[in-house]
Each structure stands twice: as structure tokens, then as C-alpha cells.
Amino acid sequence: MDNTTTTPEYLFESSWEICNKVGGIYTVLSTKAHTLQQSFKDKLIFIGPDVWDNTNAPDFIEDDVLFADWKTYTKTTENLKVKVGRWNVPGTPPVILVDFKPFFKERDAFFYLMWESFRVDSIHAYGDYDESCIFAYAVGKVIESFYHFYKLEDKKVAALFNEWMLGMGALYIQKQLPAIATLFTTHATSIGRSIAGNNKALYAYMDGYNGDQMAGELNMEAKHSLEKQTALHVDCFTTVSDITARECKQLLDKAPDIVTPNGFEPNFVPTGKEYDKKRTAARRDLLNVAEKLLGCPISPDAFLVSTSGRYEYRNKGIDVFIEAMNRVRTSGRLQREVVAFIMVPAWVRDARADLKEVIDKNIRTTSPMQMPFVTHWLNLMEQDKVLNYISHSGFTNLAADKLKIIFVPCYLDGRDGIFNKPYYDLLIGMDATVYPSYYEPWGYTPLESIAFGIPTITTDLAGFGLWAKKHVTGNNISEGVAVVNRDDFNYFEVADAITSSILTLAGKDKKEAEEIRKRSFCLAAKAEWSKFIVYYEEAFRIALEHANKRNN
Incomplete structure (x- = not known):
């Protein structure tokens, strides 16, 4: 094996989110693939979970020729059920x-091996851990x-594992195939996310937290133990932003070897006439659903604003978004009609049949539907935090209201029953987006937004927000990104800052809005994978290098 080269000849990358869209990691890997593929060709191999039984995994195209000899071998001689x-x-x-x-039948023996070799403590495991x-x-x-079948022993091979869920994969490879260089990326520490999600002040007391104690x-003992031991043992430990690097150092007792920020792939974004066409179609669909739900006409020139992401009510700042929209609504300074969309998947029961019918038959409604704040019925609706806060804040969604708010609680995968369009095909119709995160290791949503030319508001507790501040001041939404200062205790100041940015944007004329769009595109170009790879x-x-030392 030639010990001087610094690039792997083969790269395996694994995650729970390969061909399985759950959250932001899907976006990281699916957009990074193209740039990596240019270097590795077909020696870049992704490995994901087959959770689809007899149905086809979305975004997966079966190929009978690819690695066909290995696939036949796994069927006949190994206990492996794979789709290639x-x-x-x-x-x-x-x-x-x-x-x-x-x-699963090997679980106990495997967990014991992990304890014996790496001190991973699975004894308190529950939920999705097993x-x-x-x-x-x-x-x-x-x-x-694969390694043995294709005789890769004399090749440089690296394997990259994403999140605590894949930690045992990294440790298993380290033990069984020490010649393979292992990498582990944490996109958020499980314990940091948990501290933030439990309404504890993560940042004010960061230097006092002990990860094991928390x-x-x-x-959270099992997940934390696995994540910490993986970080300590792999050949290269990485995370996605400086803000999470600090968290790793404090809570996992291991600073990352390098920060690998998340890029975006421009070929997801339409250009020229296609862009205009898609933007027009998105606005038409968004306004049509709003008019049908609210039973009143909405100006074709209405200002459309949204937030999206995972349903982490406090961590993702969904609460602050609603608060800010309420301040915009009651400010007395709004000259233009605004529709605010909360596009966050919740526990959906079904697309609303009444809404679906008037959309399908294109019936004009003249009065608001029952619950004119939501496009899909939810399970346990009365306990939903978003709907409760909308109602508590006094929104009415009546025709006379300058600002209306609508909760779209489904995965926008093109099959939701109301919009039937994927997320990007609706995002492109917005005039602004807001992601006032409290806990956000990187923050894909604001990066996607500017990649589509939509100005965005984020915070300096998001990795992306900190990155953006290296390129713009962050103080003025006219730059394409406004970065609001957020800490453990300044919730209302954050809401005020968002309110002021939205009122500023809503007051811009078409020419000014176009200038801001151009600045958004320009900033996004600095975060493309070609720059971050x-x-x-x-x-x-x-x-x-570490694998080499270890093996010598």
C-alpha cells in the first residue's frame, strides 16, 4: 500500500438518511454526492437502511449490473440481504x-463486544437505539x-459514518478492519440537542456542563456513551460548524479534528426562464390554497414568508416565528398583505377532505373554513403547540387581517394531498424565510433559501448564521441574510428584530427585491460544495494518516 497518497481510492459513506429523507442530513449527503463523485467515480459507495420491505425506496434506482458478482456472492454465502x-x-x-x-438476533453479543472493546455502555438504551x-x-x-470480496487490502479505503446512529459501524470497522481509515461526523451532539430541547440554557452555562453527568x-446515557466513544476512537472526528465544535469539546471531551461545513449543490436550483416559471407556479399554488382555506381573495402581490424544518418547537425557533408574525400583524406599519406559512411536518392524520375537494373542483369559497389555520388534520390536535400558540396569540385569519398565518404540517414530498409539490417547488415562491433557531449546528434551511434567491433571517446560534457573518454584516436583510443575535434569554428582542426585517422587506419595490435576490444568489455561491469539499x-x-500510524 502506497503510504504517501492522502486521498482514499475507495470511500464508503453511511447514514440512516441515505435514500431515506428524515431531516437535514439527507440534504448534506444527497447534495455532496455530485462533487465527491467527480473525484471517486463509482468508488464512492453510499450505504443506507432498507426500511422499505417490498415497496421501492424513493430516490433509489435498482441496478442489476452494478457489483453483480458481489451481490450474488452475498446471497449464496453470507447472511446479507442487500439491494444495489x-x-x-x-x-x-x-x-x-x-x-x-x-x-437483531446478534444484538446482545454485539453490544457486549462494543462494551468490552470500546466501553460503549448500552445498558440504559431505549427507543430508536437498538x-x-x-x-x-x-x-x-x-x-x-465488499472489502474482502473485491480484495481491497492493498487499496487506500476510508469509511465515513454520520451521527451517533452509525457510531457502532465505525467502531466495528476499526476493530475488524484496522486498515480502513474511519471518519465520524456528528451533525449535533445528542446531549447538546437534549439540553436545548429540555428548555435548559445551553450557551450561558456551556463551560459548566459535564456531558456524562447531563x-x-x-x-441519554446510551446515545451519549456511543457518540463519545466513537469520537474518541475514530481516525478523524468532524463536525459541521464552529458552534458545534465548542459543544463537542465540552460535552464529548473531544474537540473535532476538523470542521467540515455543509455546502449546497447549485444544480438543484432552476435558472433563467425555468426559474421564473417555477416561481410563478409556486406563488399561484400557495395563494390558491390560502384563498380556499380562508374564503377570501388575496392580492396576487401578497408578501409570502415561511419557516420550515424539523418540529423542534423551541430549538428551531418556531415559537419565535409565530411571535414575530403576530408583531408584524399588530404593528400598524404593514402596507402590504402578508401570508405566513409554517411548513413543519407534524403528526398528520390526513389531508383535509373539505380543502382537498374545493381545490380539486376549483370551487370558490366565500367564508373561512373551520380551523382556517391548518391544511391537514392532525392527531391530538388540541395538544399541538403550533396551533395552540397561533390561537393564544389572537390570530383570526379574517379577510380584514393584513397578515394571515397557515400551518402546513406535512412532509412536502409531492404527495401530501393538498399542495402535491416537493418543498423546493414551494420555497421558490417565497419573498422571505425566517429560521430563528436556538439550537442549529449548521442550518440548511437558510442556505437552501438563499440558493433559491430568497432572502432569509437566521441567528448567530446557527452554524450557517456564523458563517454568513464572515461574508456580510448580518445587520441588514437587504444583504440577502439577516443574522439576529440570539442567546438563552433574549426571546422578545429576537422577535422584534425579525419583525423589523420583515416590515423592511415587505416595503421594497420590485426593483429593490430583485437586487436583494441577486445578493442572495451571490452569497449562496460562496457555500457551494465545490468550495467546501x-x-x-x-x-x-x-x-x-492516523490509520497509517495505528497500523504501523
Whole structure:
């Protein structure tokens, strides 16, 4: 093996979110694939969970020719059930989906091995822990089988594992195939997310927190133990932003070897006439649903603003978004009609049949529907935090209101029953987006927003917000991004800052809005994967160097 090269010849990357869209990590990997593919070609192999049984995984194209000899071998000689194909994203990289369920019977022995070799303490595990770890084990088995079958012993091989869920995969490879360089990326520490989600002040007291102690207090011992031991043992430990690096150092007792920020791939964004066409269609659909739900006409020139992301009510700042929209509504300074959309997947029961019918038959409604704040019925509706806060704040969504607010609580995958359009095909119709996160290791949503030319408001507690401040002042939404100062205690100041930015934007004429769109595009271009991939190249170099030392 040539010990001087610093680039792997083969790269395996695994995550729970490969061909399985759950959150932001899907966006990281699916957009990064194209840039990596240019270097690795088909020696970049993604491994994801086969959770689809007999249905087809979305974004997965089966390929009978790819690695066909290995696939036949796994069927006949190994206990591996895999599907081989390509991921239907730019670059179409090879992907292996593994059915991990057969490995559950080996759980106890495997967990014991992890305790004995790496002191990973699974004794307090509950919830999704077992499923994630057995999937990670199956990923390890896939890499091991592939490695031996294709005789990669004399090649430089690296394997990158995402999030605590894949930690045991990294540790298994480290133990079984020490020649492979292992990398582990945490996109958010499990314990940091938990501290923030439990309404504790994460930042004010950061230097006083002990990760192990907090894990005990918040019933997070197993995940935390796994994440910490993986970070300590792999050849290269990375995270996505400076703000999370600080968290890793304090809570995992290990500073990352390198920060690998998340880029975006421009070929997800339409250009020229296609852009205008999609923007017009998005606005038409958004306004049509709003008019049908609210039973009144809305100006075609209405200002459309949205927030989106995971349903983490406090962490993602959904509460502050509603608060700010209420301040805009009652400010007395609003000259233009505004519709605010909260596009956050919740526990949906069904698309509203009444709304669906008037949309399908294009019936003009003349009075607001029952509950004119929501597009889909939810389970346990009376307990939903978003709906409760909307109602508590005094929104009415009556025709006379200058600002209306609508909760779209479904995954926008093109099959939701009301919009039937994927998220990006609605995002492109917005005039502004707001992501006032309290806990946000990177923050894809504001980056996606400016990539689509939509000015955005984020905070300096988001990795993306800190990155943006290196390129713009962050004090003026006219730059394309406003970065609001947020800490543990200044909730109302944040709401005021958002209010003022929205009122500023809503007052811009078409020419000014176009200038701001151009600035948004310009800033987004600085965060493309072609610019950020160098951080990964450095991570591979570090991992190979450490693996080399370890093996000598």
C-alpha cells in the first residue's frame, strides 16, 4: 500500500438518511454526492437502511449490473440481504441498501463486544437505539464483505459514518478492519440537542456542563456513551460548524479534528426562464390554497414568508416565528398583505377532505373554513403547540387581517394531498424565510433559501448564521441574510428584530427585491460544495494518516 497518497481510492459513506429523507442530513449527503463523485467515480459507495420491505425506496434506482458478482456472492454465502443501485440525485452514486433486521438476533453479543472493546455502555438504551445500532452493525458487515470480496487490502479505503446512529459501524470497522481509515461526523451532539430541547440554557452555562453527568440526568446515557466513544476512537472526528465544535469539546471531551461545513449543490436550483416559471407556479399554488382555506381573495402581490424544518418547537425557533408574525400583524406599519406559512411536518392524520375537494373542483369559497389555520388534520390536535400558540396569540385569519398565518404540517414530498409539490417547488415562491433557531449546528434551511434567491433571517446560534457573518454584516436583510443575535434569554428582542426585517422587506419595490435576490444568489455561491469539499479532503488526509500510524 502506497503510504504517501492522502486521498482514499475507495470511500464508503453511511447514514440512516441515505435514500431515506428524515431531516437535514439527507440534504448534506444527497447534495455532496455530485462533487465527491467527480473525484471517486463509482468508488464512492453510499450505504443506507432498507426500511422499505417490498415497496421501492424513493430516490433509489435498482441496478442489476452494478457489483453483480458481489451481490450474488452475498446471497449464496453470507447472511446479507442487500439491494444495489444508484441514488437518484445529481451524480447518481452507487448505493447499497441493507436489510438489518436479520442481525437483531446478534444484538446482545454485539453490544457486549462494543462494551468490552470500546466501553460503549448500552445498558440504559431505549427507543430508536437498538434499531440504529443494529443497522450500523449491518453497515459494518457490508463494508467487510465488499472489502474482502473485491480484495481491497492493498487499496487506500476510508469509511465515513454520520451521527451517533452509525457510531457502532465505525467502531466495528476499526476493530475488524484496522486498515480502513474511519471518519465520524456528528451533525449535533445528542446531549447538546437534549439540553436545548429540555428548555435548559445551553450557551450561558456551556463551560459548566459535564456531558456524562447531563446524560445521566436527561436519560441519554446510551446515545451519549456511543457518540463519545466513537469520537474518541475514530481516525478523524468532524463536525459541521464552529458552534458545534465548542459543544463537542465540552460535552464529548473531544474537540473535532476538523470542521467540515455543509455546502449546497447549485444544480438543484432552476435558472433563467425555468426559474421564473417555477416561481410563478409556486406563488399561484400557495395563494390558491390560502384563498380556499380562508374564503377570501388575496392580492396576487401578497408578501409570502415561511419557516420550515424539523418540529423542534423551541430549538428551531418556531415559537419565535409565530411571535414575530403576530408583531408584524399588530404593528400598524404593514402596507402590504402578508401570508405566513409554517411548513413543519407534524403528526398528520390526513389531508383535509373539505380543502382537498374545493381545490380539486376549483370551487370558490366565500367564508373561512373551520380551523382556517391548518391544511391537514392532525392527531391530538388540541395538544399541538403550533396551533395552540397561533390561537393564544389572537390570530383570526379574517379577510380584514393584513397578515394571515397557515400551518402546513406535512412532509412536502409531492404527495401530501393538498399542495402535491416537493418543498423546493414551494420555497421558490417565497419573498422571505425566517429560521430563528436556538439550537442549529449548521442550518440548511437558510442556505437552501438563499440558493433559491430568497432572502432569509437566521441567528448567530446557527452554524450557517456564523458563517454568513464572515461574508456580510448580518445587520441588514437587504444583504440577502439577516443574522439576529440570539442567546438563552433574549426571546422578545429576537422577535422584534425579525419583525423589523420583515416590515423592511415587505416595503421594497420590485426593483429593490430583485437586487436583494441577486445578493442572495451571490452569497449562496460562496457555500457551494465545490468550495467546501476541501474540508473533506483534509479530513480524509487526517484519517489516512492516523490509520497509517495505528497500523504501523
